[in-house]
Amino acid sequence: MEFVVNGIVESLEHKSILVTGSTGFLAKIFVEKLLRVQPDVKRLFLLLRASDAKLAMQRLHTEVLEKELFRVLRDKYGPAEFEPFILEKITPIAADISLKHLGIDDCNLRQHIWSEVDIIINVAANTKFEERYDAALDTNTLGAKNVMDFAKECVKLNMFLHVSTAYVCGERSGLILEKPFKMGEALNGTSGLDIDEELKLVEETLSELHAQAVTKEAEALAMRELGIKRAKLYGWPNTYVFTKAMGEMLLGKLRQAYNLPLVIVRPTIITSTYKDPFPGWMEGTRTIDSLAVGYGKGRLKCFLGESESILDLIPGDMVANAMIAAMITRANQASEIIYQVGSSLRNPAQLSLFRDVAFQYFSRNPWTGKDGKQVRVPKAILFDSVASFNRHMAVQYVLPLKGLQLLNAVLCQFLRPTCTDLGRRINLVQRFVELYKPYIFFKGIFDSTNLEKLERAMKRDEQEAKAFCFDAKLIDWEDYFMNIHLPGIVRYIF
Numbered sequence: 001m002e003f004v005v006n007g008i009v010e011s012l013e014h015k016s017i018l019v020t021g022s023t024g025f026l027a028k029i030f031v032e033k034l035l036r037v038q039p040d041v042k043r044l045f046l047l048l049r050a051s052d053a054k055l056a057m058q059r060l061h062t063e064v065l066e067k068e069l070f071r072v073l074r075d076k077y078g079p080a081e082f083e084p085f086i087l088e089k090i091t092p093i094a095a096d097i098s099l100k101h102l103g104i105d106d107c108n109l110r111q112h113i114w115s116e117v118d119i120i121i122n123v124a125a126n127t128k129f130e131e132r133y134d135a136a137l138d139t140n141t142l143g144a145k146n147v148m149d150f151a152k153e154c155v156k157l158n159m160f161l162h163v164s165t166a167y168v169c170g171e172r173s174g175l176i177l178e179k180p181f182k183m184g185e186a187l188n189g190t191s192g193l194d195i196d197e198e199l200k201l202v203e204e205t206l207s208e209l210h211a212q213a214v215t216k217e218a219e220a221l222a223m224r225e226l227g228i229k230r231a232k233l234y235g236w237p238n239t240y241v242f243t244k245a246m247g248e249m250l251l252g253k254l255r256q257a258y259n260l261p262l263v264i265v266r267p268t269i270i271t272s273t274y275k276d277p278f279p280g281w282m283e284g285t286r287t288i289d290s291l292a293v294g295y296g297k298g299r300l301k302c303f304l305g306e307s308e309s310i311l312d313l314i315p316g317d318m319v320a321n322a323m324i325a326a327m328i329t330r331a332n333q334a335s336e337i338i339y340q341v342g343s344s345l346r347n348p349a350q351l352s353l354f355r356d357v358a359f360q361y362f363s364r365n366p367w368t369g370k371d372g373k374q375v376r377v378p379k380a381i382l383f384d385s386v387a388s389f390n391r392h393m394a395v396q397y398v399l400p401l402k403g404l405q406l407l408n409a410v411l412c413q414f415l416r417p418t419c420t421d422l423g424r425r426i427n428l429v430q431r432f433v434e435l436y437k438p439y440i441f442f443k444g445i446f447d448s449t450n451l452e453k454l455e456r457a458m459k460r461d462e463q464e465a466k467a468f469c470f471d472a473k474l475i476d477w478e479d480y481f482m483n484i485h486l487p488g489i490v491r492y493i494f
Contacts, residue, residue, distance in 0.1 A: 008464050011328045012038040016116040016156075020097055020147060021124030022046035023063040025283045026163065026270060030121065030320040031064070032277060035089060036073050037467065043091060045113055047102065047124070050094040060092040068492075072277040097124050097146050098138035110153075119159045119327055122147045129238040129435050132220055133227030134202045136243040141195065144247035145254065152258045158331040159261050160251075161323060166266040166312070166340050166446050168245040170236045173443035175345075178338040178450050180264070181249045187235030195246050198230065237438040252336055261333045263326045267319045268342030268446060269439075272488040274315035274475065280488030281316075287436055288313070288354060292489050296362045298375040299425075302392060304433055305440045306384045307352035312344040312446065314472060315480075322470040325454055339454065340446040343472035348445075355380050357481040365487075367494065386437065397426050 012034065021027050034041055046064070050056035064070075065086060074082050093113075096103035104110050124147075126139040144162060151160050169176045170187040184193045205226055209219045227239030236242035248264060255262040271289075272282035285293060288311060294300030322341045330337060343349065359379045366374040383389040401422050404415055433440075451470070458465040 007461075008325060008328050008468055009038050011331075012324075013040045014042045015118045016043040016045065017041065017119045017121060018045040018047065018113065018117045019121045019123060020047045020095075020102075020143075021122070022048050022092075023059060024123055024125070026267075026316055026319060027121075027123040028064055028067060028069055028283075029273065029276075029281075029316045030123070030323060031090075032069050032073060033317070033320050033324065035085075036076070036277065039085070039089075041089060043116060044089055045091050045093055045117065047093045047095040047097070049096055050092075052094055053092070056092040056094040060090065067283070069277065069281050097122075097143035100146065100149075102146060102150050114153045115155060117154045118156050119331075120147065120151045120154065120157065120161070121323065121327070122160070122162045125163070125165075125244070127240055129240045130224050130228060131239050132223035133230065133239055133243075134206065134223055136227055136239045137199065137202060137246075140240070140243035141246040141250065142199075145250045148251055148254045148258070148260070151260060152254075157260065159263065159327045160255070161263040161265065161327045162248075162251055163323070164244050164248055164264050164266045165241060166268045166342055167241050167439070168236075168248060168266065169444060169446075170241065171438050171442065171444075174445070175447050176340070176444045177447045178266075178340050180252050180336055180338060181245055183249050183253050185249070187245075190234050193234050195250065198246070201230070202226070238435070255336055259334050261330055262336040263330050264336070264338045265319070265323055265326065266338060266340045266446075268312035268314050268340075268344065270316050270319055271313045272315060272485050272492075273317040274480065274484065275469075276317040276321070279484045280491065282485075282488045282492050285493055287439060289489055289493060290432070292358055292486060293493055295358055295377060295380060296367050296375070296486075296490070296494070297369070298367070298377060300380070300429075301378055302381040302383060302389070303351070303355060304383050304386065304389045304437070305351045307350065307355075307382050309351040309440065310344050310348045310442075310445075311351055311354055312342045312442075313349055313477075314342050315475070318470040318472065321468040322451065322454070325458060325468050325470070329454060329457065337450055339451050340448055341451060341470065342446045342448070343475065344445045345448050347472045347475055347477070349477040352382065353477060354481060355382060357478055358486065361482055361486045365490070367490070386433065389433065393426065393429065397422065401426065 017034070019027055019031060022031065031044060031046065034044065046060060048056045048059045050059055077085050093104060101110055122144060124139060124143055126136050148160065151157055186193045205222065209222055231237065231239050231242035234242065236245065251262060251264070269287055271286070272280050291300065291303060319341050322339060326339055359377065362377045366376060368374050383392060401419065404419050404422065407415060455471055458468065
């Protein structure tokens with residue numbers, strides 16, 4: 001079935017939209033785009049973690065509106081009109097999606113939102129790979145359920161859009177379809193995955209830890225280890241993607257019970273903006289960004305990965321554009337559809353290209369360290385297996401550290417700070433490798449059939465296809481890395 005797009009900008013007029021996770025990278029891009037392309041949107045209810053409305057407003061300003069991302073919008077309205085426009089269009093809400101009614105205790109405010117909201121966008125997520133299991137479940141699994149429960153009460157609701165991650169697929173290889181999860185479906189076929197039992201297990205484990213009067217640090221470690229253990233039991237590599245997958249399961253079940261339209265957007269690795277509102281804006285460090293920062297500062301001289309490995313990247317503004325197009329296109333359709341938003345199928349970027357461009361960029365634009373000296377980078381070595389990488393680490397770092405430790409003992413701990421620093425660096429690299437290994441050697445390619453149908457529908461209106469572009473085929477990765485993404489990393493992350 002081909003979809004029909006009827007005037008996205010026009011369809012956004014007079015709409016009220018609730019957005020969770022409003023201080024996050026993707027949510028900010030989404031909100032800025034809405035306000036810029038359709039100033040006649042009725043109201044944006046932005047949910048922020050805060051204890052009261054005053055603190056919610058403070059977070060809105062410091063963590064959202066004051067970001068350079070909103071520069072174009074501020075310039076459009078000018079200093080005198082920007083603030084009144086924002087006050088008219090945005091209502092910050094102190095909320096917590098891990099709680100019933102999203103933690104909105106004011107019943108009058110709840111009733112107002114329920115009567116006003118047309119669209120709900122759930123972007124809130126706990127993205128730490130090794131987060132405490134209870135915390136990850138609260139946001140990624142129960143949080144998704146709580147937002148859907150809240151949506152059920154919205155009398156005008158015509159769309160529920162949930163942002164997940166393409167990597168809910170775990171470590172599967174081959175073509176990965178835009179397919180929903182069945183309740184209790186484990187990636188490795190292990191039976192017995194029951195979300196209620198997982199919640200019960202967390203509760204029992206916490207009770208045991210409290211009875212043992214363990215320290216907060218010991219409790220946190222135990223909960224992190226529990227999350228990884230449960231994820232791997234059912235075939236997921238980490239707590240983040242496991243709890244996101246369970247969130248998708250709950251949404252699919254509840255959507256049927258509540259008869260609501262559900263769009264699940266699964267982006268791959270989100271990177272800096274491609275064009276909109278300007279190229280190169282970013283916030284926070286993601287997989288390749290961590291590599292680029294370490295490499296550009298001279299701390300990382302080798303990468304783990306095969307030169308032909310695919311980096312499935314997608315700029316943040318393209319993800320936001322796909323979200324907007326999907327939420328308008330699928331409005332009022334009481335069904336579930338999944339859009340995988342990435343580049344591996346139609347315009348793959350190779351790790352070797354990123355390595356080579358990073359070398360060129362930092363050779364031409366060397367980073368200046370705290371000592372005032374420019375950092376000269378070598379061309380990074382790529383190790384195509386964990387074993388070869390570990391051998392390199394042993395020869396270059398682990399054995400020298402052991403020698404330093406022996407010398408330190410002879411010199412009465414004189415070299416202790418040096419030993420500690422080197423040991424910390426080695427542990428950091430080893431932990432990084434362990435965390436990202438499933439993605440560094442990922443062999444999957446994400447199907448984008450639904451996204452391509454949406455693209456074809458968009459192209460019937462050339463102006464809107466350009467304004468809400470999410471076609472990864474248009475990206476020249478070499479140019480993007482050299483002139484957009486790496487300069488963005490230097491400007492916003494370094």
